[in-house]
Amino acid sequence: MKTKQLFWGVLFLTLGVAYLLVEVMYVHLAIGGFYHYWPLSLILIGLAVLSNNNYAKLTFSGLSGLVVALVIFSFFSKSWLPWNNWDDKIHKFSTSEQFVEPFDNKVKMVNATFKIGAGSIEISGNDSNLVKVKSGGMKDLFSVDTDKQDNNFDFDISMENVHLNLNEDNHRRLEVGFNNKPNYTFNFEFGAADVNMDLSSL
Structure with missing residues (x-):
């Protein structure tokens, strides 16, 4: 295998895997600041060029492809880029998963x-x-969007998608619990949902 083939192969493979992990499987990759290490890719490429050993060339080429891919992914996943702002503080989850916002006594109002x-x-x-x-039942993709500013906490939840699996319980269930200490304002937009609310303690 040529060093160029290995470099580009590892680069595209890493970018593809990283994108799937973050955008499809919602795995958090803590590499937000990795783009600061971009000179490391130049060092590895230089070592690959200078090395006389074929195995070493392939090793340095593969590593440089990996580093370049992580640098690219890290840079384009930064929150200050305009195309990433819409997804800030959004948690997506499907069947049998949970979203938890810990109690904060500074929060006085929840919207x-x-x-x-x-x-x-x-x-x-x-x-x-x-x-x-x-959430439970059918693998609906729910989206929770939160924003905390001063004493206010905004909480928005919506159903984004439906994935039907005939081998599973297809009755959609959603359980939401609030703390009874803050004050609340609610905005409900329900379709054909069966809603059971007990907000007497709020």
Whole structure:
């Protein structure tokens, strides 16, 4: 295998895997500042050029492709880039996963918005966390968008997508619990959802 082939192969492979992990599987990769290490790619490329050993050339070429890919991915995933701002502070999850916002006694007002089309939804006000969300049933992709400023906490939850699996329980369930200490404003946009709310403690 030629060094150029290995370099480009590793580069594209790493970019593809990193994108799938972050955007499809929602795995958090803590490489936000890795682009600062871009000179490392030049060092590895230089070592590959200077090396007389074929195995060493291939090794340095592969490593340089890996580093270049991580530098590119790290740079283009920065939150200050305009195309990344819309997705800031959004947590996406599917069946049997949870979103938890720990309790913060500085938060005095919670503004909650629900945009759910269908399914069974239970909302209560007796959770020890500030907000806790648990989904179940059909693998709907829910999106939780949060924003905390001063004493206010904005919480928006919406149903984004549906993936039907005939081998699973297809009854959609969503459980949301709020802490009873802050004050609340609610905005509900429910479709054909079966909603059970007990907010008497809020």
